[in-house]
Amino acid sequence: MARMKFLCDAERCIECNGCVTACKQENEVPWGVNRRRVVTINDGVVGAEKSISVACMHCSDAPCMAVCPVDCFYRTEDGVVLHDKDLCIGCGYCFYACPFGAPQFPQAGAFGLRGKMDKCTFCAGGPEPDRSEAEFQKYGRNRLAEGKLPACAEMCSTKALLGGDGDVIADIYRDRVLRRGKGSEVWGWGTAYGPGKPGAAPAQPRKS
């Protein structure tokens, strides 16, 4: 069974923000919202600069899901964390709880009133019928239902950003690390997929 994950190789990311742009255009993301962003550590320090692309990591035991007052999240059988915008009340709790700051809110009114939460869907749309107009309007393209993988990872020019079945991308990465002999850290996996307590079983999908 496939378990969808993202992996960003900090050794390779050149901070071109191509993934951000690809995501925005593929999903026609609302104004003011970026589902993916690139963060540079030690910007401008020669030898110490590293960039990482980050979006929703589709956590195993997702804090966003746990705090949502209307319980609008679900996890697909591929491990993708999705939500129902028709139910979302824009309370912002998922944004407080998410370790990666993935949930974003288009401004819906004066004084910073939050609209419906928007976040990376792993290019898997939402609960509307797959590949329908309604789904595209609310969540963007459903590439998984087209047999494709997330646009950001597929177009990454240096292949720093890998996205797809966790086993496959881990293999690709292992292969790569062996070849270059350094930089083996898998960014954010401990936070997103690690069992919360030692010995705890990872969460299973809640079917949509």
Place this chain on the structure above:
Amino acid sequence: MQGITRLIAAFSAAALIAGPAAAQAPAEQKADEVPSPQQAERERAAAQPGNNAPVWKEVRSGQPNYTSIPGRETDVLIQPGARFPGQSHFSTAGEAWRQFRNGVVTFYGGWLVVLVLVAILAFYFAKGPVKLHEPPTGRLMLRFTDFERIVHWSTAISFCILAVSGLVMLFGKHLLLPLIGATLFAWLTMLGKNLHNFVAPFFIVSVVVMVIIWLRDNLPRAVDLQWLNPAKVWGFFAHSEHIPSGRFNGGEKIWFWAGVLGLSIVMAWSGLVLLFPNFDQTRAAMQDAWVWHASAAMLYICASLGHIYMGTIGVEGAYGNMRNGYTDETWAKEHHELWYLEHKGDRRVGGTGGAVPAGAPHMKENA
């Protein structure tokens, strides 16, 4: 480090006033001191190109980095570690907040409200309301002016809207959602959230006015100390024994100072931090504000349950006073003797009212 700051903040009374945002203020760094840890890690990373540990340390630190994406905290990769009161170890701030919210606040807060409700109702069924000893005289005294009653009911009704919508947002997922289904529940919660947001400023204004108009009558007096004596208080509730008091008694004064004033300040401040996300406050500030907001709300709701009980079924005649503004002399004498003695026969006690109008309601003669 931040977790310790949080702990201190959570327990210090100063933070009550300074507010959650202030508790989050980062420690100031002086430029001329030894290089900051961040600087040291940078140098380490440059000096040891094969060693990625410094970079990953910075990733987990929650420090702001560089990003070209606009927005608040987009330059933070992972929220820093944090620990809320009662948590034994640090976890990502969001995760810590999730555990505090879904664990401590939901569990203890929920139990607290339920237990207070149970205790009040159990008491009512066991002992019944506080009764008058003598029949009403039929002579009325003005206890609350129209303005006072308008302010009271504005506060009370907005409080109830806030409390119910707040409870729905915390517990509705478990209680209501399974009963009424996601579509209706989400619609109700959306309505509740918007009511919560728009009624809150109205509530704050009402409380401010209320505090101003009743401040003088709530200044503590020596007689009020009796309300700190459990035996006396028990005697009052269980056996309707009289405790002399001025316009407001000791219990009402505690409610005024600790509840209406104290808790309202906590609620209003933390609520405003949550209400206006456009001031670029951090997630940590909003998490802390939420913890203050929800914890104080639980206490406020419990205290208000007590107040509502005493104002309705718990004390005979109390509800009519706030509803109509007039009270019978017997009631005044038995509950607020000093006030009664000061103002006996004076029908303009409340301040602005005139003589009792012809149609003024009378207390029911059923004691």
Place this chain on the structure above:
Amino acid sequence: MKKLLFVMGALFLVSACTERQQVIDQASEKRYQGKRDTQPWDNDPLAYAKAAPNSFAAPSWNKGDRASWETQIKARNERQNENKRIGD
């Protein structure tokens, strides 16, 4: 009667004091009340992929067959490995 109702009400309220499991079991399966999503493999492959499996399109899958969809997704996933795609 009143007391019974009251005790029942209290128990009902107390039942709120939990965090939900995200682990799937029969209870949680029923509990999720939102819209049901369909599975990605319950769709037809896009026309171009279906028409002519060639070097530009990964072999497609059969509608409703999870295993074949996963095989195709994994094959596509391998295209993110430039060591394999381009060769050494």
